Amino acid sequence: xxxxxxxxxxxxxxxxxxxGDLAANADAMRAVRARHKGADLILYPELQLIGYPPEDLxxxxxxxxxxxxxxxxxxxxxxxGGPAMLVGSVERGADGKLYNIVALLDGGRVVATRxxxxxxxxxxxxxxxxxxxxxxxxxxxxxxxxLGLPICEDGWLPTVCRHLAAEGAELLIxxxxxxxxxxxxxxxxxxxxxxxxxxTGLPLIFLNRIGGQDELVFDxxxxxxxxxxxxxxxLTDWEAEERVTRWTRDAAGWRCDxxxxxxxxxxxxxxxxxxxxxxxxxxxxxxxxxxVLGLSGGIDSALCAAIAADALGPDxxxxxxxxxxxTSRASLDDAEGCAKLIGCRLDTIPIGPAVEAFDEMLAxxxxxxDVDITEENVQSRIRGVTLMALSNKFxxxxxxxxxxxxxxxxxxxxYGDMAGGYNPLKDAYKMTVFALAKWRNGNVPRLSRNPVxxxxxxxxxxxxxxxxxxxxxxxxxxxxxxxxxxxxxxMLVEEEAxxxxxxxxxxxxxxxxxxxxxxxxxxxxxxxxxxxxVKLSTxxxxxxxxxxxxxxxRTG
Numbered sequence: 085x086x087x088x089x090x091x092x093x094x095x096x097x098x099x100x101x102x103x104g105d106l107a108a109n110a111d112a113m114r115a116v117r118a119r120h121k122g123a124d125l126i127l128y129p130e131l132q133l134i135g136y137p138p139e140d141l142x143x144x145x146x147x148x149x150x151x152x153x154x155x156x157x158x159x160x161x162x163x164x165g166g167p168a169m170l171v172g173s174v175e176r177g178a179d180g181k182l183y184n185i186v187a188l189l190d191g192g193r194v195v196a197t198r199x200x201x202x203x204x205x206x207x208x209x210x211x212x213x214x215x216x217x218x219x220x221x222x223x224x225x226x227x228x229x230x231l232g233l234p235i236c237e238d239g240w241l242p243t244v245c246r247h248l249a250a251e252g253a254e255l256l257i258x259x260x261x262x263x264x265x266x267x268x269x270x271x272x273x274x275x276x277x278x279x280x281x282x283x284t285g286l287p288l289i290f291l292n293r294i295g296g297q298d299e300l301v302f303d304x305x306x307x308x309x310x311x312x313x314x315x316x317x318x319l320t321d322w323e324a325e326e327r328v329t330r331w332t333r334d335a336a337g338w339r340c341d342x343x344x345x346x347x348x349x350x351x352x353x354x355x356x357x358x359x360x361x362x363x364x365x366x367x368x369x370x371x372x373x374x375x376v377l378g379l380s381g382g383i384d385s386a387l388c389a390a391i392a393a394d395a396l397g398p399d400x401x402x403x404x405x406x407x408x409x410x411t412s413r414a415s416l417d418d419a420e421g422c423a424k425l426i427g428c429r430l431d432t433i434p435i436g437p438a439v440e441a442f443d444e445m446l447a448x449x450x451x452x453x454d455v456d457i458t459e460e461n462v463q464s465r466i467r468g469v470t471l472m473a474l475s476n477k478f479x480x481x482x483x484x485x486x487x488x489x490x491x492x493x494x495x496x497x498x499y500g501d502m503a504g505g506y507n508p509l510k511d512a513y514k515m516t517v518f519a520l521a522k523w524r525n526g527n528v529p530r531l532s533r534n535p536v537x538x539x540x541x542x543x544x545x546x547x548x549x550x551x552x553x554x555x556x557x558x559x560x561x562x563x564x565x566x567x568x569x570x571x572x573x574x575m576l577v578e579e580e581a582x583x584x585x586x587x588x589x590x591x592x593x594x595x596x597x598x599x600x601x602x603x604x605x606x607x608x609x610x611x612x613x614x615x616x617x618v619k620l621s622t623x624x625x626x627x628x629x630x631x632x633x634x635x636x637x638r639t640g
Contacts, residue, residue: 089227092331092338095126095167098304098319099326100295102369103135104147110154113171114161116326123167123328124227129259129293130236131184133173136261137297142214148176155187155194163192168226172235172259174215175199181216186233186259188224196224200235201244208263208300208619208627209237220244223253229338232286236260239290240276242283249284255331255338256280256288264303264358265622269321269348273307287311287338289329294322296365299616299626301358305348308340316340321348322357322531349530352523355516355620356391359508360531362618364395366506367481374400376474377483378467378501379423379430381405381415383544384509385485386422387521390539391508392483394532398427402480405432406467408439410555414543421541426534438466464500472503481505484615489514489566491614491625492573493600494607502614510617511624513573514549514566521545564596572600578623583640598640608633 097116102108109132117126130136134151141147151173162168168190175185175197184200199218203211221244223230232248232255239245239258248256258280262272272290281288287310294304308317308329317340319325330341349357367375375392379385385403392401405419416432423430442462450458475482484504486496488511496502509517522545525538548558549566563569571590575581581589586597611625612633623629 089124089229090333092125092227092229093123094289094329094331095120095123096289096291096306096308096317096319096325096327096329097126097128098291098306099129099132099293099324100302100365101129101132101135101293101297103138103297104141106134106147106150106154109133109135110158113158113169117161117167117169119326120328121166125168125170127170127257127259127289127291128172129291130186130261131172131174132259132293133171135297136172136293137209137211137300138174138214140214142174142182145176148174148182152176155189159187159189159194160192162189168195170233170257170259177216179216182214183218184211184215184235185218186235188226188231188233190226195226198222198224198233198235200238202237202241204237204240207622211237220247223248223251229333230254232256234258236262239280239288242280245280245284245286249286253284253286254333256284256286258288258290260290260292261302262292263300263619264354266351266355266620269303269305269354272305273309273315273318277307277309278313281309281311281313285311287340294324294361296362296369296618298366299362299619299624301362301365301618303354303358308343310339311337315345317343318345318348320346321354322361352516352519353527353529355512356394356520356524356529357531358618358620359391359512360395360529363391363506363508364531366616367396370481372479372481372505374402374480375483376402376404376471376478376480377485377504378471379403379405379419381411381418381422381544382549383517383521383540384487384549386418386540386544387517387524388483388485388508389422389426389428390521390524390534393426393428393534393539394529397533400480401426401428402474402478403428403430404471404474405430406435406470407432408435408463410463414547418541418544418547422539422544425536425539425541427536433470435463435466435470438470439463442466461497461500464497468497468500468503475505483507485509486614487512487514487517488621488625489563489569489573491611492577492607493563493569493603494610495563496610496614498610498613502610504615507615507617510614511620513570515570518545564600568592569600572597573604576601576604577629578621583638594640598638601638601640605631605635605638
């Protein structure tokens, strides 16, 4: 080791994680280091040792204790003269508080630790719940250079980076746990971190992770910017990568040699990849042998079946058609055609006998009542019970298939089609579902384990959506056309707009918008009981949007 280096090799390890499995995460970091023995420094994502976000798991005292022990082990291993490591972990301070930290390990010891200063407390983030903020961080002097180590949110706001530049930092290294949102990849590069470089004049490394974690999915998209704002490296999206970057110091400071510039996926391919990776990691990390779902012949279930086969392989996807007397011949044919194109198993279990049994069982109680939505919901709940029975008996996780438009207005049956363990479409509006289905029929996703196309008959995409719970039913019997509904919902949900705002922008009938706002409000109790699903937008139902079930506020 020299006191001062004028050339450096830094490895960006864009990798996945196992939240709470500290030993597995440590071993994965060791494996990366073993593959790059000639490097000077290896970077790992935020909180890589414990996983991100740890939520209240981090409040268990044993976790911080184990993390400290493993960090010491990793530090000791750097006594071999190999590369230093920048490791994200958690630290319990002398004040008894928990801190989100990065630790620089080199020469057999922990050279320095820095605590995260800016704790995000919005959207999916609630770090102030579990962590205390650190002070404005000092630079770290290492091998004759001064490193600035802003941790995730520290780089999203200007204060920390400006402070580090003023303190003499020569290179900013920002390790992140930045989950996917639509258009966020370019926003990170072209807006947020380009601004940090412009403000400081310093080169910057942005390192992010990949992989699914419950409702979040991480897309990678790491990059390196030189001090003049030029992009030196762009790592791929969605896939693990160990990028070798080479740095040289001259009179102007440190500069990274130019490397590969990955092309990040455009819409809707990026959304589809988010759905694949999140479902794959959720199923496999929770130990399910595969998935089961109801295949109705409609577009939502067809897309879910395609996503599941892409995520897991068609041999791990079990589709079940559950026809009633209202199920059309076209739906039966479309479901069969979809399963054949995907290459997955399809069973047919008619629900007529169960419907008749419920009609007979409830006849006395319902004697003085007309047939209404109650009987429709009974059909949906019979299907839910049947699918859950298959899940219980054979082990696959049940997927639900409702989209965000339906979940927004409560167009779903609690304990019926909402029953299940995960929903790939939970944050996808109906028009997004159409776009994804059309795209997938003409493209094979890069992450796919089922490289076939098309994956559904075109008739599924073309026909009017219907729950087929009564004769000649279509969704538009109860809802506005999805093109209009989705524009209303985008403003009401993503923008928190008022009814008047929606009317002013789009010219919709005010009573129609007020009705949708009311449906959005009264369906909150259903959404609280819905399964998790991958976050795609800035305002997903769950971590982003936390509304009271009981409230009386309306803008219309």
